[in-house]
Amino acid sequence: MDALPYLAAADAPRDFNLPLAMLLIFGVAKLLGELCIRLHLPALVGEILAGVLIGPSVLGWIAPNPFLHSLSDLGVMFLLFTVGLEVRAAELKRVGGPATLVAAGGVVLPFLAGWGILTFSGAGQTAACFAGAALVATSVGITAQVLQKSGLLYLRSSRIILVAAVIDDILGLIVLAVVSGLSRGQLNLWDIGLTTFFSIGLFVLAIQYGSRAMARAVPRVRKSMQAAEADFAIAITVLFALALLAQYAGVAAIVGAFLAGVVLAGQLSGRALDFARGATELLVPFFLVGIGLNLEIGALRDPATLLLAMVLLLAAVLTKIVGCGLGAWRFGRQDALRIGVGMVPRGEVGMVVAQLGLTLGVVSPSLYAVTVFMAVGTTVVAPPLLAWAFRGAEARHVDPDAEMPSIG
Amino acid sequence: MDALPYLAAADAPRDFNLPLAMLLIFGVAKLLGELCIRLHLPALVGEILAGVLIGPSVLGWIAPNPFLHSLSDLGVMFLLFTVGLEVRAAELKRVGGPATLVAAGGVVLPFLAGWGILTFSGAGQTAACFAGAALVATSVGITAQVLQKSGLLYLRSSRIILVAAVIDDILGLIVLAVVSGLSRGQLNLWDIGLTTFFSIGLFVLAIQYGSRAMARAVPRVRKSMQAAEADFAIAITVLFALALLAQYAGVAAIVGAFLAGVVLAGQLSGRALDFARGATELLVPFFLVGIGLNLEIGALRDPATLLLAMVLLLAAVLTKIVGCGLGAWRFGRQDALRIGVGMVPRGEVGMVVAQLGLTLGVVSPSLYAVTVFMAVGTTVVAPPLLAWAFRGAEARHVDPDAEMPSIG
Numbered sequence: 108m109d110a111l112p113y114l115a116a117a118d119a120p121r122d123f124n125l126p127l128a129m130l131l132i133f134g135v136a137k138l139l140g141e142l143c144i145r146l147h148l149p150a151l152v153g154e155i156l157a158g159v160l161i162g163p164s165v166l167g168w169i170a171p172n173p174f175l176h177s178l179s180d181l182g183v184m185f186l187l188f189t190v191g192l193e194v195r196a197a198e199l200k201r202v203g204g205p206a207t208l209v210a211a212g213g214v215v216l217p218f219l220a221g222w223g224i225l226t227f228s229g230a231g232q233t234a235a236c237f238a239g240a241a242l243v244a245t246s247v248g249i250t251a252q253v254l255q256k257s258g259l260l261y262l263r264s265s266r267i268i269l270v271a272a273v274i275d276d277i278l279g280l281i282v283l284a285v286v287s288g289l290s291r292g293q294l295n296l297w298d299i300g301l302t303t304f305f306s307i308g309l310f311v312l313a314i315q316y317g318s319r320a321m322a323r324a325v326p327r328v329r330k331s332m333q334a335a336e337a338d339f340a341i342a343i344t345v346l347f348a349l350a351l352l353a354q355y356a357g358v359a360a361i362v363g364a365f366l367a368g369v370v371l372a373g374q375l376s377g378r379a380l381d382f383a384r385g386a387t388e389l390l391v392p393f394f395l396v397g398i399g400l401n402l403e404i405g406a407l408r409d410p411a412t413l414l415l416a417m418v419l420l421l422a423a424v425l426t427k428i429v430g431c432g433l434g435a436w437r438f439g440r441q442d443a444l445r446i447g448v449g450m451v452p453r454g455e456v457g458m459v460v461a462q463l464g465l466t467l468g469v470v471s472p473s474l475y476a477v478t479v480f481m482a483v484g485t486t487v488v489a490p491p492l493l494a495w496a497f498r499g500a501e502a503r504h505v506d507p508d509a510e511m512p513s514i515g
Numbered sequence: 516m517d518a519l520p521y522l523a524a525a526d527a528p529r530d531f532n533l534p535l536a537m538l539l540i541f542g543v544a545k546l547l548g549e550l551c552i553r554l555h556l557p558a559l560v561g562e563i564l565a566g567v568l569i570g571p572s573v574l575g576w577i578a579p580n581p582f583l584h585s586l587s588d589l590g591v592m593f594l595l596f597t598v599g600l601e602v603r604a605a606e607l608k609r610v611g612g613p614a615t616l617v618a619a620g621g622v623v624l625p626f627l628a629g630w631g632i633l634t635f636s637g638a639g640q641t642a643a644c645f646a647g648a649a650l651v652a653t654s655v656g657i658t659a660q661v662l663q664k665s666g667l668l669y670l671r672s673s674r675i676i677l678v679a680a681v682i683d684d685i686l687g688l689i690v691l692a693v694v695s696g697l698s699r700g701q702l703n704l705w706d707i708g709l710t711t712f713f714s715i716g717l718f719v720l721a722i723q724y725g726s727r728a729m730a731r732a733v734p735r736v737r738k739s740m741q742a743a744e745a746d747f748a749i750a751i752t753v754l755f756a757l758a759l760l761a762q763y764a765g766v767a768a769i770v771g772a773f774l775a776g777v778v779l780a781g782q783l784s785g786r787a788l789d790f791a792r793g794a795t796e797l798l799v800p801f802f803l804v805g806i807g808l809n810l811e812i813g814a815l816r817d818p819a820t821l822l823l824a825m826v827l828l829l830a831a832v833l834t835k836i837v838g839c840g841l842g843a844w845r846f847g848r849q850d851a852l853r854i855g856v857g858m859v860p861r862g863e864v865g866m867v868v869a870q871l872g873l874t875l876g877v878v879s880p881s882l883y884a885v886t887v888f889m890a891v892g893t894t895v896v897a898p899p900l901l902a903w904a905f906r907g908a909e910a911r912h913v914d915p916d917a918e919m920p921s922i923g
Contacts, residue, residue: 123581125588126768130755137748144741173531177582180533256743333552335664339796340545347538360534381786385793388747 123174131168132175135161136392149253149490151395155483158399171400175393182394183248183455184364185387188346190251190269191368192380193260196318199270199369202263205435206270212434213271213450214278216426217242224422225474228415234474236286237464241478242423244279246454247272248361248394249486253493254449258502264442267435268449273365275450276358277306283460290469302357309356310366313349317370321345325374338379345371359456398454402483406476416477420484424492427451427485441496448496452489457482531582539576540583543569544800557661557898559803563891566807579808583801590802591656591863592772593795596754598659598677599776600788601668604726607678607777610671613843614678620842621679621858622686624834625650632830633882636823642882644694645872649886650831652687654862655680656769656802657894661901662857666910672850675843676857681773683858684766685714691868698877710765717764718774721757725778729753733782746787753779767864806862810891814884824885828892832900835859835893849904856904860897865890 139153139160161168169175221239226232247269254265281303288294329337346367353363375383407413432447461478464470470478547561547568569576577583629647634640655677662673689711696702737745754775761771783791815821840855869886872878878886 123585124759124762125585126592126755126758126762126771129589130752130759133748133755134752137742137752141740141742150742174582174585177531177533181537184534332549334545334549334558336796339793340541343797344538344542344545347534347541350534351532351538354532354534363534378789381789382793382796385747385790386797388744388790389751389794 123172128169128175131161132157132396133389133392136396149256149494151249151252151256152487152490154392154395155399155487157392158396159402159404159483160399161396162400162402164399164402164404169400171397175397175400178390178393179397179455180360180394182387182390182392182397183361184346184350185383186248186252186391186394187361187365188342188368189383189387190255190260191365191370192372192375192383193255194266194269194369195372196314196369198266199314202267202270205438206267207274209267209271209431209434209446209450210274210278212430212432213245213275213427213447214243214282214430216430217423218282220422220426221419224415224418230474231469233286233290233469234464234471236289237460237470238419238474238478240279240283240286241453241457241460241464241481242419242426243275243282244453244456244460245272245275245427245450246452246456246482246486247276247365249452249454249489250449250493252391253490254497257494257497258504259497259500261503262445262497262500264435264438264445264449267438267442267446269365271431271434271446271450273310273362276362276456277303277310279456279460280306280358283463287463287467290464290467305356306353306358306362309352309358310362313366313370317366318372321370321374325371336379336382338376339382342367342371342375342379342383394455398458398483398486401458401479403476403479406473407480409473412473412477416480416484419477419481420488423453423481423485424451424488445493445496448489448492451492452486453482454486455482457485531580536577536583539569540565540804541797541800544804557664557902559657559660559664560895560898562800562803563807563895565800566804567810567812567891568807569804570808570810572807572810572812577808579805583805583808586798586801587805587863588768588802590795590798590800590805591769592754592758593791594656594660594799594802595769595773596750596776597791597795598663598668599773599778600780600783600791601663602674602677602777603780604722604777606674607722610675610678613846614675615682617675617679617839617842617854617858618682618686620838620840621653621683621835621855622651622690622838624838625831626690628830628834629827632823632827638882639877641694641698641877642872642879644697645868645878646827646882646886648687648691648694649861649865649868649872649889650827650834651683651690652861652864652868653680653683653835653858654860654864654890654894655684655773657860657862657897658857658901660799661898662905665902665905666912667905667908669911670853670905670908672843672846672853672857675846675850675854677773679839679842679854679858681718681770684770684864685711685718687864687868688714688766691871695871695875698872698875713764714761714766714770717760717766718770721774721778725774726780729778729782733779744787744790746784747790750775750779750783750787750791802863806866806891806894809866809887811884811887814881815888817881820881820885824888824892827885827889828896831861831889831893832859832896853901853904856897856900859900860894861890862894863890865893 136154136157139157140150143153218239221242222235225235225238254260284299349363349367350360354360427450428447431450432443435443435446461475465475544562544565547565548558551561552558626647629650630643633643633646662668692707757771757775758768762768835858836855839858840851843851843854869883873883
């Protein structure tokens with residue numbers, strides 16, 4: 108209220124009205140999500156479009172800012188954590204081989220396509236390599252959310268997608284490291300090797316020994332703690348500890364969050380699980396809206412730029428489907444298609460690559476806008492494609508408390 | 516990891532390591548909270564001291580920043596929301612009269628004490644008035660948390676504390692408006708009257724008609740929504756809508772959050788309640804740690820400043836107990852003491868007043884540090900005092916799903 112501006116200033120020392128931002132982002136996300144459900148589209152398409160609507164592209168009510176960015180990071184960490192809670196380490200080990208093939212297929216083709224299209228459009232070699240790297244990065248959050256909400260995480264193809272996305276993160280990291288190194292004229296192979304070693308090591312250790320270690324540690328810690336909600340405190344601590352470890356190892360924090368969920372699967376009380384789901388349900392809209400917020404439609408007004416954006420988007424969708432699908436060909440056409448479609452969304456990861464190129468001065472603002480368009484586009488297109496690819500699959504809402512049936 | 520600094524930079528464009536900050540704040544808070552429980556102190560004392568420990572006062576690992584500030588604001592909003600969910604509007608109406616007396620007593624004495632001590636110490640009139648205003652502001656979050664965790668919210672004295680704290684917020688606002696106006700040499704009585712009118716109006720409307728309106732609206736909205744977790748979406752939307760309304764009316768956003776809980780009490784599914792509790796459990800440590808983070812012990816090295824801080828802290832504790840206790844005298848000595856102690860914590864509200872004075876240039880940095888010390892001190896002292904004042908009271912963990920027994 109304008110009547111007492113000095114009090115308003117005291118209440119909100121930042122140029123940011125917290126309740127208003129929360130209400131707008133959460134409210135519009137849920138509203139458009141509801142609308143999408145009625146149009147037989149997954150709700151999260153509406154939540155991403157909510158970000159486009161209230162962001163700089165259309166209404167300009169909310170601009171991206173560090174607070175919203177951090178909330179979005181928290182949202183995708185909690186999302187991957189709860190997804191991990193529905194997955195068993197043994198299941199992941201079983202699909203390691205095929206997932207590596209899928210990830211590799213999903214790296215080579217998209218990189219070549221991105222590099223080729225930009226080169227053809229007359230961009231420099233470094234910019235073309237960055238576009239290729241942006242096309243490599245898969246954002247597992249979107250697919251994981253769709254599969255979780257549809258009760259399809261138990262399927263073998265879903266497991267392969269999850270593991271392939273983690274491996275994709277490591278491969279994408281190597282590609283990005285090489286590309287960044289080339290753009291600076293210095294390529295430190297020792298550093299790249301070290302990061303690869305640490306990130307693979309963390310993954311293997313967590314999968315191999317994490318669950319057993321937690322099965323011993325959690326009951327002891329729980330027993331020795333007198334605080335109520337001990338389980339939830341354990342969950343949050345493990346979640347951020349592994350996210351931090353993953354970040355130190357050089358991969359994305361969400362890989363650690365996912366592993367935290369995997370090693371804690373089946374060990375937390377039902378109440379702690381519901382608490383974690385509550386935090387997730389609150390924070391995930393900020394992740395989804397945040398993706399839409401980054402889009403700046405205005406930058407694509409030039410017809411040539413728009414055409415490039417469209418071509419890049421099409422290539423991004425097709426090359427992942429084909430590349431990952433080829434990697435999964437031996438599981439039959441249906442599963443290959445499902446896995447390929449599952450790897451399509453680039454989401455926040457593609458944006459981070461473009462952002463890095465912009466910061467290094469090798470990606471122009473217009474190429475940045477094009478890459479963000481590609482990232483948002485793949486993310487909006489993927490959920491309906493997923494719903495179509497997985498049509499007819501039986502939904503099973505896994506109870507993470509119970510020991511899970513083994514699905515081969 | 517230093518090996519790939521450009522990737523670390525891409526992952527964290529802010530000068531802020533999100534998983535590390537989350538792990539440190541949440542982990543140390545829970546650790547010291549556990550320690551306090553073993554020392555027979557309420558856990559939240561440890562969580563506030565965790566902020567003192569890792570903040571600028573001792574280790575300097577984490578400094579207050581806008582992101583943590585916003586998380587802390589969210590934490591206290593969710594806290595008051597879940598407290599509101601355990602309270603019925605009818606109960607609040609019943610204690611309106613006595614609560615007004617309590618609030619009034621808790622405004623007059625502390626203001627006079629703060630003003631008197633500062634005047635005696637040689638400070639100017641404006642600074643003295645600001646210190647008085649800082650002593651007025653009660654932070655209901657701390658008491659609410661203690662009473663909620665101890666299952667004592669059902670007691671009449673607890674209800675009186677909650678309503679008195681809301682009225683205290685309105686009165687404190689008027690005091691602060693007058694003091695700020697005087698310090699600028701302009702006192703707009705019309706604006707102050709308007710704000711008072713709007714804030715009281717919001718409170719009365721919510722208490723009188725809110726629950727009934729929600730009892731009609733919620734089932735309809737729930738029925739017409741196809742999204743899963745519709746109840747939780749409703750809860751979050753109402754929470755931030757009322758917080759925003761309260762802010763527009765001129766009072767703190769947490770008053771709106773509390774009213775949102777009150778009007779939704781008994782209307783949400785058990786799952787939505789557990790979700791809200793999960794978000795609360797995640798965010799409240801950031802509120803508590805945030806209080807401790809603001810303390811700068813170093814500024815109190817000067818003996819005269821330290822003495823002033825001690826005297827102000829003592830006065831802050833005693834004048835609330837006596838002032839509010841006198842207002843509640845007719846309920847007998849035990850309840851008067853409980854209510855008086857319940858109003859002691861100044862927490863974040865006292866800090867906001869000091870911050871405003873600092874911004875206006877009428878509060879010196881050293882007086883700012885003294886006021887923050889007073890605010891943190893009352894907040895650390897109150898929970899053990901509360902535990903002592905409420906000793907022997909039977910704990911009843913209210914199930915907010917069930918209709919609550921009426922306690923006169």
